[in-house]
Amino acid sequence: MSGLMTVFWKELADHFCSKRFIILLSLIYLAGLSAVYVALQTIRSEVTGTTELVFLRLFTTSGGVLPPFLVFIIFFIPIVGIALGFDSINSERSSGTLSRILSQPLFRDAVINGKFLAGLVTMGIMLVSIVTIIGGMGLRLIGVPPSSEEVWRILIFLGVCIIYGAFWMSLAVLFSILFERTATSALAAIAIWIFFTFFMPMIAGLVADAIVPLSQSEAQSNPALIVKHEEVERMILRISPTTLFGEAMVTILVPTVRTLGPMLVRETTRMIPNPLPLRESLLIVWPHLTSLIALTVICFAISYVKFMRQEIRAT
């Protein structure tokens, strides 16, 4: 534990004093509050007396132009993670503080662990505060208290958000170890994010078309082909952590979602459109959650090993 807490507190203080943190926080607050404001406008018309789990709709209802909070979060978390991690090691190296700190009596891993932990806590505080504020506003404005299941779902939602953020942060930390310049590491991390967010759906579509070609006439007569096409596309999409996170979030916050793949009409005929219990929702996204955790752990492990083995040169 030697030095870990010292590094952690120092990094945490640095984060909170940095302009970067203030910008990110105001961005998240602005997006969150506007999304919820719009959601509140439309939520009244959607909800009838029999609607269950109204509280969760605060996070998932969109109002015309503005996407729901959920979509904002899917976009923002990678940015927050990258912003908190992209210069963690290489900026210390280039400013000459790293060799000075490492000549102090602390284990080398205390530096990287302390930094990672501080980033995680910073991100956690951002997310918990905005979700709490939204919850408070909702409570006051729609007047429906959340049920215990809703509270659990929100807590799980927060936990998954933090894991997802941890993935992007560990990726950014890895790049900050691999690349000497902060600009390079930031761009590399953003490039990966853009790839997963914007290009992955196109690539998935192309690959699915290549593996299961669909012509107009065939598709009409053979629904199994369409299902297969869809499955291939999903499978490829799920390589991307963005998809994993998106699907997991939707399942947890929209309890009526019961499957993430395609369904045939005949399968839905006897379905009762009521929300799934929390346990069932979790069961659907369990593979997603474990993959996300695994990705984070892998990224962090590579950074850890790289950092422990890296030569410490003054120049």
Add this chain to the structure above:
Amino acid sequence: MNEQAVVETVDLTKSYRNVTAVDKLNLRIEEGEIFGFLGPNGAGKTTTVLMLLGLTEPTSGTARVCGHNPTREPLQVKRITGYLPEKVGFYEDLTARQNLAYTTRLNDLADEDASSVINEALNIVGLSDVADQKVGKFSRGMKQRLGIADVLVKHPRMVFLDEPTSGLDPDGANQILDTIAQMSKEHKITIVLSSHQLPMVQRICDRVGILVKGRLVAEGPIERLGREALGGGRFRIEVQVSQPSPNLDESIRRINGVVSVEKSGDFLFITCDQDLRPQIAKAIVDSNTLLVQMKIQDYGLEEIYMKYFREG
């Protein structure tokens, strides 16, 4: 060998893929001395220091710092040694005092004790009046001085200074050197100082080691190295005479302390251990020769350095 050396290395070697940065280094540094590590850029000075600190693993050979093996027990070594890297850096958004406070906390110093230690260190390096300014506004020299304060707050038993005066103006360099000398004297700290700048090493070091291409080519007090390097005395006296008498060089050679005399035309080149100008002048006048002029050169590290570097 009864007294334990502060630093001792046995065949310390470090190679990177196909380059040998440090080649079988055998070094012994005693308590309380100022040891100068000399060598051109890329000679392996920094690599040696990093190995002694446990920041880099040696390829073979062993090192001991105050009785600890830096590779196996890096924390013990880092606790009692201070290191000032060549391009020392501080957190620019923090004040000088906050930067030092971070160091004291990393060294497990209680906050109550830390503030007096920090004040003392800032006093020694003369930065007390800017202690609460952000380091981002500091000049190169001030940062270097803060680096020494950063080393001092640990109360180290020994200190490694990597090019402590590089990039400083002569005035700033002298200030740093004075602080280092004072630090060694007052706190009985062993100092290892690496540099490629000769005059500064000459000024404060008790002993020097010359490192060329990873090999220690010479080691010892400066005077002895000079004698070894030049094969003669430390001083070189150039005498111009007119109409020298034939037995002049013989009579000069007879003066106690003269190492060699060379004659070319009207010029005599004399090497000797001390400044023997009065005796030489007397010898010249006694042999009925006219003395035109006499110049003395003090042999310093420059010659030693050039000799070894060329050999290397």
